[in-house]
Amino acid sequence: MDYFAQQLINGLVLGSIYGLIAIGYTMVYGIVGMINFAHGDIFMIGGFIALITFLILISLGLTAIPVILLVVLLVSMAITALYGWTIERIAYRPLRHSFRLAPMLSAIGMSFVLTNYSQIAQGARVKPIPPFITGGYTLHESADGFVIQLSNIQIMVVITTIVLLGIFTWLVSRTRLGRDMRACEQDQTMAALLGVDVDRTISMTFVIGAALAAVAGLMYLLYYGLVDFFMGFVAGIKAFTAAVLGGIGSLPGAMLGGLAIGLIETFWSAYFSVEYKDVAAFSILIVVLIFMPTGLLGRPEVEKV
């Protein structure tokens, strides 16, 4: 039971990270109708920028951890958001009225570009950082000595995710930008006729998605203590699985799907085999798409002729 509770905590933390990435997929899919294949690599770039900012701030002599964290968060969000904006501008916008596969293939190309760009720029080796936020709480100690731990970092990941989700939900449901986004999701031509700047709205969607991915990258860096240039691929597919599982286009669904994937992966590793945890995640993607193509919270797609 204690083991189960510990895995539950770990799974929820991992799921929060997946959920943050999944929001980027689901938003872009909802509005532009394409799978932003490069989104996983945006997450990786976010992690790298966070790492570099950390190094600079520490070598500048800053010691106050909250200040460092805040600065790193803002810098990595800002620069990664610019990456997202640039990619949309270069690789996706010219293809908006092209045939269906074109943006997808362009996104695959962009994903290769980003992966190899960071490999060339930062080297192929894994970059570890020393544990930055330490400490935690012991929730429960059983008779046989098994301890349920809740580390500060896990608390931080979950709280950041909840706060960001709150801000994000407010943004989508209450602001002008959110209304524009929802309008574009329903009908781009009609939205444009009614005075919505479609190009700007789509750009902002990519910017927000990339910023959330940067937060996920920072959380990943803090939680696992390392980044490498290839981490975007698998994390990206899993986050996409999460988005599909939750029902693509649905924001609460993306978070829910992220948590589900995180939990499934953690429990699979804990009770079955670590080697096949990715196989488990991919199999779930296939199973979900076969039996529940609309996901948990998605709307069924109506086939129009």
Added chain:
Amino acid sequence: MTATPHETTKASRTAGIPFLLKTAFINALIALVLFSLMVGIRTEAGSDGQLTYWARFGDVAALVGAVFGGSIVIELLRQWIGPTGAEKLVPPSVQSGMSFIGRYLAPALLIFTLLVPVIFYNQRYILDLAILVLTYVMLGWGLNVVVGLAGLLDLGYVAFYAVGAYSYGLLATSFGWSFWICLPLAGILAAFWGVLLGFPVLRLRGDYLAIVTLAFGEIIRLVIINWQSLTGGPNGVSGIPRPSFFGIPLDNSDDGLAAKLGIEYSPTHRIVFLFYLILALALLTNWVTIRLRRLPIGRAWEALREDEVACRALGINTTTTKLTAFATGAMFGGFAGAFFATRQGFISPESFTFQESALVLAIVVLGGMGSQLGVALAALTMIGGFELFRSLENYRMLVFGMAMVLIMIWRPRGIIGHRAPTVYLTKAQVISSDLVKEGHG
């Protein structure tokens, strides 16, 4: 909304140097922010596990300067070429010229290919490269059945390549079966896996299908890595026997082909044999595809590609149509895999990554999705291009990714666009392939 690109282009055409400089300056500023940390600061883990970093401001300055200059050049080119939207239709004269070239290019290329081992007999490097190109031509033609004909986007094609390679590798090393027995078996096994993949994805379309096939490809690779008792895991399978000339080994022994023919033995014999083997396999793929296109099943594939709903309304069984497309494509992938295993003598999961799938898909897309000649030329360009960039090992995939993006922007229908259905109800319209609308799939 459709009018906006024209207006902006017009506006930028009339704008002069200040506009140019402003655009270039903004682009350079964006580049500065993008590259500042990722390129400007290089991190590396030291021997004690501590991270160190050093600055590379020179590189950032060079990149920003390149972006500044590049955006001026691109903007000038754009003004020089003018709006592209108006000239989408290919003029009839160019079209007839293209078809004239197309009619004679294919036989000429085929004759040249047949003569390659004669011309370049002493140049081992060129022969090896030609074998590699032909392998990708075959893979491209195989995937073309799925993507180009049936319109099903498959991002996990390399899985079937892997199944074929491992089928031959394991059967030959465990049971000592010969290549010629294993080749059909590898094809059948790969086709079986194709059907296995086909069943679950029958209901999926477009992007979802792409992601599921990608996941499938990754599952196969992960299983190969982790199922160590069978596949040897990351170490792969080594000592895979070389192919024989229908039972006669191509070596320096008394039973060898050279000894039987009474000619002097040379290691090039085997290379030449491999060359003709893959050429035969590729041509088989081509021939079968062309024949299948004229059978009811081929027509059904094309109908499926154009419009799945209409296809079903016409009473075509989309289930069998999709499954046969997957199985046929997978079978050719399996053949190519078996050939790959016998050529290399060693296979490991590293050869079957997602990059490989993307490369084959890029060949099919670049070749125009559906055009046999286009795919062959695209394979030649891609693999040849890769060879040119061989010295820049790390930059290869970077350039490949950029090329994929640029091709999608400039010629989304491939360099040689041809994907018209084989039969029409009325006379074919003279219409550029750029304007053909995508069917679902």
